[in-house]
Amino acid sequence: xxxxxxxxxxxxxxxxxxxxxxxxxxxxxxxxxxxxxxxxxxxxxxxxxxxxxxxxxxxxxxxxxxxxxxxxxxxxxxxxxxxxxxxxxxxxxxxxxxxxxxxxxxxxxxxxxxxxxxxxxxxxxxxxxxxxxxxxxxxxxxxxxxxxxxxxxxxxxxxxxxxxxxxxxxxxxxxxxxxxxxxxxxxxxxxxxxxxxxxxxxxxxxxxxxxxxxxxxxxxxxxxxxxxxxxxxxxxxxxxxxxxxxxxxxxxxxxxxxxxxxxxxxxxxxxxxxxxxxxxxxxxxxxxxxxxxxxxxxxxxxxxxxxxxxxxxxxxxxxxxxxxxxxxxxxxxxxxxxxxxxxxxxxxxxxxxxxxxxxxxx
Amino acid sequence: xxxxxxxxxxxxxxxxxxxxxxxxxxxxxxxxxxxxxxxxxxxxxxxxxxxxxxxxxxxxxxxxxxxxxxxxxxxxxxxxxxxxxxxxxxxxxxxxxxxxxxxxxxxxxxxxxxxxxxxxxxxxxxxxxxxxxxxxxxxxxxxxxxxxxxxxxxxxxxxxxxxxxxxxxxxxxxxxxxxxxxxxxxxxxxxxxxxxxxxxxxxxxxxxxxxxxxxxxxxxxxxxxxxxxxxxxxxxxxxxxxxxxxxxxxxxxxxxxxxxxxxxxxxxxxxxxxxxxxxxxxxxxxxxxxxxxxxxxxxxxxxxxxxxxxxxxxxxxxxxxxxxxxxxxxxxxxxxxxxxxxxxxxxxxxxxxxxxxxxxxxxxxxxxxx
Numbered sequence: 001x002x003x004x005x006x007x008x009x010x011x012x013x014x015x016x017x018x019x020x021x022x023x024x025x026x027x028x029x030x031x032x033x034x035x036x037x038x039x040x041x042x043x044x045x046x047x048x049x050x051x052x053x054x055x056x057x058x059x060x061x062x063x064x065x066x067x068x069x070x071x072x073x074x075x076x077x078x079x080x081x082x083x084x085x086x087x088x089x090x091x092x093x094x095x096x097x098x099x100x101x102x103x104x105x106x107x108x109x110x111x112x113x114x115x116x117x118x119x120x121x122x123x124x125x126x127x128x129x130x131x132x133x134x135x136x137x138x139x140x141x142x143x144x145x146x147x148x149x150x151x152x153x154x155x156x157x158x159x160x161x162x163x164x165x166x167x168x169x170x171x172x173x174x175x176x177x178x179x180x181x182x183x184x185x186x187x188x189x190x191x192x193x194x195x196x197x198x199x200x201x202x203x204x205x206x207x208x209x210x211x212x213x214x215x216x217x218x219x220x221x222x223x224x225x226x227x228x229x230x231x232x233x234x235x236x237x238x239x240x241x242x243x244x245x246x247x248x249x250x251x252x253x254x255x256x257x258x259x260x261x262x263x264x265x266x267x268x269x270x271x272x273x274x275x276x277x278x279x280x281x282x283x284x285x286x287x288x289x290x291x292x293x294x295x296x297x298x299x300x301x302x303x304x305x306x307x308x309x310x311x312x313x314x315x316x317x318x319x320x321x322x323x324x325x326x327x328x329x330x331x332x333x334x335x336x337x338x339x340x341x342x343x344x345x346x347x348x349x350x351x352x353x354x355x356x357x358x359x360x361x362x
Numbered sequence: 363x364x365x366x367x368x369x370x371x372x373x374x375x376x377x378x379x380x381x382x383x384x385x386x387x388x389x390x391x392x393x394x395x396x397x398x399x400x401x402x403x404x405x406x407x408x409x410x411x412x413x414x415x416x417x418x419x420x421x422x423x424x425x426x427x428x429x430x431x432x433x434x435x436x437x438x439x440x441x442x443x444x445x446x447x448x449x450x451x452x453x454x455x456x457x458x459x460x461x462x463x464x465x466x467x468x469x470x471x472x473x474x475x476x477x478x479x480x481x482x483x484x485x486x487x488x489x490x491x492x493x494x495x496x497x498x499x500x501x502x503x504x505x506x507x508x509x510x511x512x513x514x515x516x517x518x519x520x521x522x523x524x525x526x527x528x529x530x531x532x533x534x535x536x537x538x539x540x541x542x543x544x545x546x547x548x549x550x551x552x553x554x555x556x557x558x559x560x561x562x563x564x565x566x567x568x569x570x571x572x573x574x575x576x577x578x579x580x581x582x583x584x585x586x587x588x589x590x591x592x593x594x595x596x597x598x599x600x601x602x603x604x605x606x607x608x609x610x611x612x613x614x615x616x617x618x619x620x621x622x623x624x625x626x627x628x629x630x631x632x633x634x635x636x637x638x639x640x641x642x643x644x645x646x647x648x649x650x651x652x653x654x655x656x657x658x659x660x661x662x663x664x665x666x667x668x669x670x671x672x673x674x675x676x677x678x679x680x681x682x683x684x685x686x687x688x689x690x691x692x693x694x695x696x697x698x699x700x701x702x703x704x705x706x707x708x709x710x711x712x713x714x715x716x717x718x719x720x721x722x723x724x725x726x727x728x729x730x731x732x
Contacts, residue, residue, distance in 0.1 A: 112493065112545075113488065172487065176718065176722060179487075181719075182715075183711040183715045186711050187657065187707070187711030190708045195702075284556045335563070339556040339557045339559065339560030342553070346556075347536050349549075351536075351538060
């Protein structure tokens with residue numbers, strides 16, 4: 001009945017019915033261009049908007065090279081020393097998590113996999129807690145080091161376990177080993193926290209995830225790691241696409257499934273470990289972005305990776321901008337805003353199309 | 363409906379099948395009991411496993427009671443358990459120690475059964491009930507009770523379960539249907555639970571460190587101070603829902619193929635999915651609300667049960683028993699290994715992981731099925 005009524009309504013479409021719908025290539029390209037443009041806009045906004053007292057108009061003058069604004073020391077500090085590092089960090093974290101999540105979902109053939117699955121997040125948290133409790137670490141740079149070391153170590157252990165034995169690194173082994181060890185590290189973290197109150201108070205703020213107070217010098221050492229991870233990611237797009245056919249199908253095409261999985265999981269470790277080290281455990285973004293990307297690309301792996309990274313960067317930076325203005329003059333933890341932005345988005349994606357389940361592991 | 367054979371038309375009755383050369387369709391590894399027109403299939407291995415696990419739980423409960431005793435001999439503890447010791451011992455054991463261990467076993471059983479249902483439903487080992495927001499819902503309710511109270515104490519015990527079930531109900535509403543193999547509900551669940559968790563985090567970040575510490579202890583998953591006031595409702599819930607869960611598991615077995623096959627075999631696919639999901643929500647919600655979000659049991663129990671009972675069936679009962687055994691064992695261990703008591707949730711996560719891996723990755727005699 002409703003349908004019949006709707007057909008009577010004037011059609012507001014602009015396209016004549018003869019034009020074919022745009023092909024997937026064009027759709028992906030359009031999405032990529034739009035997302036990149038959005039990223040550029042958001043980056044500029046991120047430089048203009050802050051928690052401080054510097055008005056947006058002045059910051060704009062500063063960016064445009066207005067001499068009086070350039071001479072303003074406080075403004076210079078706000079834009080160049082506070083907002084610029086934060087902006088770059090948000091992009092770095094977003095791109096890392098988006099690519100890592102996409103890789104992990106492909107390699108485990110499991111749409112519920114997120115970047116915390118390899119134990120990276122729980123390992124990083126354990127590293128931070130150990131650093132705080134037993135080594136008296138307090139500086140942000142040192143904590144970043146501990147987080148990175150913890151995440152990498154945890155992930156390496158998971159990979160070694162999953163790749164041992166004869167059924168080398170089957171997706172299910174990877175998933176179970178990751179969940180199991182993740183739980184173990186998480187339990188250890190809880191144990192240490194329960195026994196030392198002082199650590200707990202510092203850790204509370206680390207675990208919420210935030211980009212406040214990120215320094216450029218902190219993030220520089222991570223850039224090579226992220227770039228390496230991204231190169232491996234895009235290099236393995238084709239083998240990963242073959243993996244989607246199942247192990248036997250991939251072998252028939254001349255790939256080695258076990259090797260692909262280990263290499264890709266290594267890339268995930270580099271990317272997710274860097275992201276956790278900068279911003280704390282923000283696992284959710286790595287789950288959301290691939291789902292959003294797949295809605296556009298379908299099964300095309302390379303495009304999925306690129307869009308996933310772009311989407312995650314966009315969402316991350318948008319969430320960080322909101323984090324600065326939500327409860328002025330305080331910074332809201334970015335993970336909270338990420339949830340408020342990303343949660344509804346994920347629900348909408350899940351409702352709007354049949355999720356490609358990518359052959360969940362039974 | 364009117365009875366079609368009310369007029370005594372015996373011809374309308376279906377003829378009984380000729381028993382001349384009926385092929386033997388008994389599944390392997392099963393025992394058939396027949397009495398006239400009724401028959402039951404008893405999976406031999408499954409039944410053995412269930413009995414063995416039940417015995418293991420009893421042993422662990424006894425050990426757990428013993429482990430928490432201060433200067434009480436093992437025979438004394440047993441006497442207390444059976445109510446034959448001196449009155450003081452009996453009261454100590456039966457009124458203070460046994461209840462919390464029993465609650466632990468019940469919580470574990472509920473988590474195991476719920477995990478088995480959701481994992482089977484989605485055909486995905488990562489699809490545990492935690493995904494549909496029960497933990498976040500329970501935690502949010504508890505945090506709300508702490509923040510809303512003047513004392514800063516955690517409120518009534520039923521707040522947790524109610525919050526958990528509300529959150530899960532919200533997930534199901536938002537999803538508007540289970541989707542392919544329940545995946546839509548799961549993905550929506552991740553979205554919803556992230557938002558709920560974020561709100562909780564935000565509220566918590568404005569609390570003082572003492573309150574935060576108290577809530578943190580709860581979110582680790584602890585059984586301290588649990589007694590029959592929460593145990594009895596949970597036991598009743600389990601007893602009422604277990605038959606439904608077993609029936610749902612039986613039907614889910616056929617959904618392991620694909621929906622068309624299942625529908626062809628006469629399974630009401632959508633109804634079975636909805637039932638399994640609802641059961642999982644209520645069970646895991648009650649468990650999370652009472653024991654706190656105890657990590658990992660819902661994921662590991664079905665995997666272990668699967669390994670124990672062979673893969674031909676959906677191991678609903680075995681998952682529940684394994685879950686109960688896991689928590690009973692973890693609770694006992696938590697009181698033995700260190701001078702201070704370690705919360706059961708910490709033990710399950712720290713030791714459950716390696717234990718699961720050891721079970722799964724042992725070199726097998728048969729074909730490796732990772």
